Amino acid sequence: MAIFIPKDKKIKDIVEYIKKGEDIIVTDNNGKPLGVLENSKAIRYLYRPDTKIEKVVNRIKSLKTNNIIDIVEKLINSNSRVTFVRENGKIKIVNIYDILKEILNDKDILKKMNLNEIINEAYTIYEDENIKKAIGIMKEKGISRLIVLDKNNKVSGIISLTDILKYMLIDNNNNIRTPNEKDFDIKVKSIMSNKLIFANIDDNIEKIINLMIENKVFSLPILYNGNLIGIITAKDILISYLQHKKEKEYNLVVHGIPLDEIDINYIKKMYEKFYKKYRNVLGENIRLSLHIKKINEDKINKKIYYQIKAKLIHNHGKFSIDDHGYDLYSTIKDIFSILENEAEKIKHKNESRYILENMFKNDIIYYL
Secondary structure: OEEEEEOOOEHHHHHHHHHHOOEEEEEOOOOOEEEEEOHHHHHHHHHOOOOEHHHOOEEOOOEOOOOHHHHHHHHHHHOOOEEEEEEOOEEEEEEHHHHHHHHHOOHHHHHHOOHHHHOEOOOEEEOOOEHHHHHHHHHHHOOOEEEEEOOOOOEEEEEEHHHHHHHHHEOOOOOEOOOOHHHHHOEHHHHOEOOOOOEEOOOOHHHHHHHHHHHOOOEEEEEEOOEEEEEEEHHHHHHHHHHHHOOOOOOEEEEEOOOOHHHHHHHHHHHHHHHHHHHHHHOOOOEEEEEEEEEEEEOOOOEEEEEEEEEEEEOOEEEEEEEEEOOHHHHHHHHHHHHHHHHHHHHOOOHHHHHHHHHHOOHHHHHO
16 A cells, blocks of 8 residues: 655654555645655665655656556566556556556466566575574675575565564654664564465466465565475566567566666667577577666765676576676676576586586597
């Protein structure tokens, strides 16, 4: 559920809604939507309670079409779960669950979508470990949620960075508080969500989407015989839908932080070069998604630390990689270099032979 708040309100004025997990629709003085302040972002500004929400809102321009492809693309590119559509002179709020319902009607595309392609690696923590360790794992991996395991390695819950920050920064009376050292020693099981909704690896995409809609959850752990094997998010489903619906047009999807046209064109050229080089190895339908995230910013030295996660799906399977660095272009270049290495391993099916070839760089290998 979204709450409408005027732009001149401050973070300290909306603590109650932040604690409830509401996404904030920020409006101008006439009640017209300007953009979205997502709960996860609002929480980070509890340290600066006098910040006006208009300063941190994710401004979203209304779409002039109800076309599902345009809306899906907008949700992915804006890194938001809510967008706006202008309809009959009025602005309509569309959230990610509305679009998932629309996707359910596209039976032909649902048949093409494969859970094994979409599923991602899930990172875990034990329920008796403390939240200091949980924060460390999230920071290292560039993620915002962990699956919680009991002592028998069975899934017992899920914990997000939002859960941790709400616990540490908001008291029981909805007042902003200052964390202390003891807060970091609290066990994960004390604040995790144990009302866990999950799917099984043999479930189809239609069932998974229905679970997300019915329970209003953004991510689902995937189990096999009760054991965790991965995780899937609503955004993963949107990306897969887009790539199947418009195969050639959306074989490359870039999301995360906003990029300008020069950055996007650089990535497109890198992808086109990779595609031409390896389409005979990986097949004609090479689908690549890049999630680019800003991890840290050194304002003194004017440096930004980026993390890029890449998932490449091809005719023979998929592989996922990540890299990080202070320069966006060199990090992108490194990502494509790693992708080329993975493609070369497939090209040279005998990996040990490939390693030897690279070691010797001459024809001696053929005499062994």
